Amino acid sequence: MAVESNVIDAAGPYDRAKALSAFKLGDVTFYWITRLSAISVLLILGGIIVSLIIGAVPAMKEYGFAFLWTQRWAPSADPPVLGALGPMYGTLVTSFIAMLIAIPVGLGIAIFLTELCPQWLRRPIGMAIELLAGIPSIIYGMWGFFVLGPFLANTFQPFMIKIFDGVPVLGAIFAGPPSYLSLFNAALILAIMVLPFITSISVDVFKTVPPVLKEAAYGVGCTTWEVVRSVVIPYTRVGVIGGVMLALGRALGETMAVTFIIGNSFRISSSIFAPGTTISAAIASEFAESDGLHQSGLILLGLLLFVLTFFVLAAARLMLMRLEKKAGN
Amino acid sequence: MNFIKTIVAAGLVAATTTTAFAADITGAGSTFIFPVLSKWADAYKKETGNGVNYQSIGSGAGIKQIQAKTVTFGATDAPLKVDQLQKDGFAQWPMIMGGIVPVVNIEGVKAGELVLDGPTLADIFVGKITKWDDAAIKKLNPSAKLPSDAISVVHRADGSGTTFNFTNYLSKASADWKSKVGEGTAVEWPVGVGAKGNEGVAGNIAQTKNSIGYVEYAYAKQNKLTYTKMVNKAGKTVDPTNESFQAAASNADWTSAPGYYLILTDQPGDKSWPIVATTFVLMHKEAADKAASQEALKFFKFAFDKGAKSAEELDYIPMPSNVVKLIEKTWSADIKS
Numbered sequence: 001m002a003v004e005s006n007v008i009d010a011a012g013p014y015d016r017a018k019a020l021s022a023f024k025l026g027d028v029t030f031y032w033i034t035r036l037s038a039i040s041v042l043l044i045l046g047g048i049i050v051s052l053i054i055g056a057v058p059a060m061k062e063y064g065f066a067f068l069w070t071q072r073w074a075p076s077a078d079p080p081v082l083g084a085l086g087p088m089y090g091t092l093v094t095s096f097i098a099m100l101i102a103i104p105v106g107l108g109i110a111i112f113l114t115e116l117c118p119q120w121l122r123r124p125i126g127m128a129i130e131l132l133a134g135i136p137s138i139i140y141g142m143w144g145f146f147v148l149g150p151f152l153a154n155t156f157q158p159f160m161i162k163i164f165d166g167v168p169v170l171g172a173i174f175a176g177p178p179s180y181l182s183l184f185n186a187a188l189i190l191a192i193m194v195l196p197f198i199t200s201i202s203v204d205v206f207k208t209v210p211p212v213l214k215e216a217a218y219g220v221g222c223t224t225w226e227v228v229r230s231v232v233i234p235y236t237r238v239g240v241i242g243g244v245m246l247a248l249g250r251a252l253g254e255t256m257a258v259t260f261i262i263g264n265s266f267r268i269s270s271s272i273f274a275p276g277t278t279i280s281a282a283i284a285s286e287f288a289e290s291d292g293l294h295q296s297g298l299i300l301l302g303l304l305l306f307v308l309t310f311f312v313l314a315a316a317r318l319m320l321m322r323l324e325k326k327a328g329n
Numbered sequence: 330m331n332f333i334k335t336i337v338a339a340g341l342v343a344a345t346t347t348t349a350f351a352a353d354i355t356g357a358g359s360t361f362i363f364p365v366l367s368k369w370a371d372a373y374k375k376e377t378g379n380g381v382n383y384q385s386i387g388s389g390a391g392i393k394q395i396q397a398k399t400v401t402f403g404a405t406d407a408p409l410k411v412d413q414l415q416k417d418g419f420a421q422w423p424m425i426m427g428g429i430v431p432v433v434n435i436e437g438v439k440a441g442e443l444v445l446d447g448p449t450l451a452d453i454f455v456g457k458i459t460k461w462d463d464a465a466i467k468k469l470n471p472s473a474k475l476p477s478d479a480i481s482v483v484h485r486a487d488g489s490g491t492t493f494n495f496t497n498y499l500s501k502a503s504a505d506w507k508s509k510v511g512e513g514t515a516v517e518w519p520v521g522v523g524a525k526g527n528e529g530v531a532g533n534i535a536q537t538k539n540s541i542g543y544v545e546y547a548y549a550k551q552n553k554l555t556y557t558k559m560v561n562k563a564g565k566t567v568d569p570t571n572e573s574f575q576a577a578a579s580n581a582d583w584t585s586a587p588g589y590y591l592i593l594t595d596q597p598g599d600k601s602w603p604i605v606a607t608t609f610v611l612m613h614k615e616a617a618d619k620a621a622s623q624e625a626l627k628f629f630k631f632a633f634d635k636g637a638k639s640a641e642e643l644d645y646i647p648m649p650s651n652v653v654k655l656i657e658k659t660w661s662a663d664i665k666s
Contacts (some may be wrong), residue, residue, distance in 0.1 A: 075488075076496070076513025150536060177479060180537055181522045264486030264523030275522040281486075285525065288387035289488025289514040 052306060055299035062293060067300060073266035075286070075294040082297035084304055086266035090183060090276035091308070094258065095251040097187035097272065098194060102251075103244060105191070106198030111228055113199075114206040126203070133196035141260030144189040149180035149261055152188070157273050175271035181263035183276040189257050194247035201243030205236040238320060245316045252309050255280040279305040354625045357384040358391015358404035361490050361545070362425055362608040366404075368639045369632045381628055388490050389514065395419070395611050401618070401625045403611040406490020407514065411588045419611045420663040421588050422656045424629070426646040428546035428574040429495055429604040432554040434534050435461060437474060439555060441568055444469045446560035447502025447595070447603065453541060454482055454499060455506055456520035461539060469560070476539065482521025483533045483542035488514035491527065494606040495543045498594035502603075545606070546574070547644035561603045562595050573602035574646045583652050589659075605646070615665050623666050630657070 059067065063082060070083020113125060157178035164174040209232050217227045233240070255278075263275020264285055283298050290298055356366075363385035370381035386394075388405035395403030396417055404424065414421055431445060445453075449465045452458040458465060461475040485492045493514045500507040510516050524533045527548040534542045534554055546569055549556045558566050567573045580598035581591055593605035610629065616622035633656070637647035648656070 072517065074510075074517035076511050076516040078511075081517075145532065146536075179481075179522065180533070181524075259486065259525055260529075264525075265518065265521070277523075285487040285523070286515050289389040291389050291393070294515070 049303075049306065052299055052303040056296060056303045058293060059296035059300040063297070063300075067297075068304075071266075071268055073282075075290065075297070080293050080297070082294070084279070084301055086268055087277050087279040087282045087301060088304065088308070089268050090262065091252060091278040091280075091305070093183055093272065093276070094187040094190055094262070094278060095248060097184065098190035098251045099244070099248055101188070101191035102194045102198055102247060106195050106243075106247075107202055107240070109195075109199045110202030110206055111232075113203050115224055115228060115232070129196050129199050132192065133200070137193065137254060137257040138260075140189050140193055141257035144185055144257060144261040145180070148188065149185050152182075152185055153178040153180045157182075157184075161273070172270040173272055175269075176273065179263065179273055179275060181261055181275050182273045183262060184272040186258045186262040186276075186278075187272070189261060190251045190254055193254060193257065194251050197247035197250060198240075198243050201246065202236075202240050205239030205243075206232055208239075209235050237323065241316065241320055245313055248312060248316075249309060252312065253280055253305065254278075255284045259284055279308075353380040353382045354402070354621060354628055355382045355400040356391075356402040356404060356610075356625070357386055357394040357400045358611075359388045359406050359490055359608045360385040361406050361427065361606065362404050364547075365425055365636070365640050365643050365645045368643065369628070369636045372635065372639065373628050373631050376631070377627075379624060379628070387488065389488065392611065395613070398613070398617060401612070401616070401621045405609050405611060406606060407493045408588070408590045408592065408607070408609045409611065410590060414588045418614050420614050420659060421590075421609050421611050422659055423583075423589050423591075423607045423648055423652065424610045424632070425640060426574060426578055426593065426605055426607045426648065427644065428569050428602055428646070429491055429498075429543055429606055430546050430549050430556040430569040431541060431543050431559070432531070432534050432549050432556050433541045434537060434555060435476065435539055440553075441556060441558055442470075443473060443555075443557040444560065444566055445557045447498065450559075451499040451503030451506040453480055454484070454518075454520070455503070455509060456482075457505070478539045481537050481540040482518075483530050483537065483540055484518050484521050484523055485527075485530060486523030486525050489526075490514065490606060490608070491543070491545055492516065494592065494594055495604060497592050498604045501595040543604075545644075550644055559603050561599075561601050562597050563599045563601070565599045567600060567602055569602055571641065571644075571646060573600055574605050575649065576600035577602050577605040578607075578646060578652070579649045583655060589656075612664060614663050619666055622664060626660055626664065629660075633657075 059082065062079070063070065067082065067084050068088075069085055070081070071085040072081045072083050073086055074081040109125070109129065113122060117125065157174075157176070160174045161176045161178065164170045213231055213235065214227055217231045222230070258278050259281040262277055262281055264277050264281060265275040266277055266282070267274075269276070279301050283302055287295070287298055363383065366381070366383050370383065374380050383404075384394075384400075388407060391400075391403040392405055392409070394400045408423075409417075409419065409421060413419075431450060433443060435443070445466070446469060449458065449469060452465065459479055460477055461480055462477045466475060467473075493512060496506075496510065496512040496516050499510070500512045510519060522533070524530045524542075527544045530542045530544050531548045531552045531554060534540050534544075535552060544554070546556075548554070549569075556569055558568055560566050576598050577593050577596040580601050581593055581596050583589060583591060589609065591607075593607050595603050596605070612622060612625065633648065633653045640647045
């Protein structure tokens, strides 16, 4: 207290207008700096879209909308025949399977960590999750290639093929022959890679649930499961879905690990044990040696991934909005 | 489009450039030539003090770089056709060769035991032959014990000169392949899985039972993969050795190939290995920086004169001396100093 009064005394006569205008200048500068930072995102994004479109124009002119449902990818044919169906299918299927595995597992870990886990186990598990996020994707690819692939091909896939043999639909999905490199292997690696996104964001938002809400629920005799289902999840829904979307974005765009283990085949097969490719894997593999229409087709694939990701995220937002409306907030 | 190309090219160069001095020779392109080129560059730097800065970014990108005049020379695994050379004002010549060999992983079959020929190889890669005990394979290998298992085909996923030469050979060996798939650095593979790079294919073959793929000879040798013998154009069965690769090169008719446009697959001669790849160097006939261009020629002359041994150590095949003489004539006639 004493110090403060000394400072004011030392400052002498107090010019209010001057001080206020100094504040104002600071405020205005701050406002513009933050605003420009935000706008720069839009500019960069716009620049990327525009350059992608310019690069993709020759392929758009040549193939039109048929690019979307053509399965053939023959860059060496004369003229090249290019279609995006194979990579699009691979991108969506691997991401879908990855999310199918990663969402329940990720949420399960998060719930265990925040609600059930003994204190001494929290740190090791938490750190293991963070570590998963820190592993470079090429390491995931190599591990998938040398360890996971052989295990799946020799043990897991023959088992699944045998179980579902002859069952309609499922039989076709789990059809043989087993392979080291397949959509399923890639999806499994993706699931492991996106797990930390879902888990750590869920853990963070679960921690924001006011203890008094949970205590009240426990107080009226709810079980842990009921507290999680009826209090924690509804309270944190937006945050959890945000984490899931971040993970999905990563799964759709992941390149290096997928290229290693997906088999890089443009053919579409009903079996998830067959090799396939994704948009980003196809671009990464072929871009360096491509030219002309082939390169333009690859850029168009890139644009497509951009649009695909945009629509998936937009659909997620829409879903979220409807959920919120239904919940009445 | 050009805008994007420039950005991409600039990005690639920026990503791979280490330190560039003004006096250094710059080049870009083929990944195939990279190991031997860096060895030559090392020796050249020791002898003359001049460095060679080469970025192995792929043949296609190398052609783009020399077209954009951002490098002194480009290197490509697929030669440019004569009209293309004239359009761009390029001089082109072959610099180094290497063999491409089919590799297999079949239980009980050792390196050099299995014999294949072009049409059979094409039928396997087109998906017509699906089992190892197929009649066509048995006919070539009457004494071998081949399993009745499905063949897993492994090919390159990335665009590559190795794929270009391999598919070029299959196109020459099989009309079916030519009409259905054709040749190119990246093609529409009818069957199989794609792996990244020679090392990816080698790794895949080593891991997958009953598989077949194709790699540069050096990779097959270093990874101790089971390579096959091949029946060549003359109908003789040959092993992949430096001698059989060299035979393909010296039996090729370079003198009557304008712009050295010659692909060394399916060449005549009893001893010729049928799939030999060549990396070609591209330079502007009238370079903007003539001093750099002359310096590059000095480096290539050094490589031809003194680089044969280091090339052989890396399992490359040096150009035969009669071809080198021809190339040196081309330099003095075509490249303006």
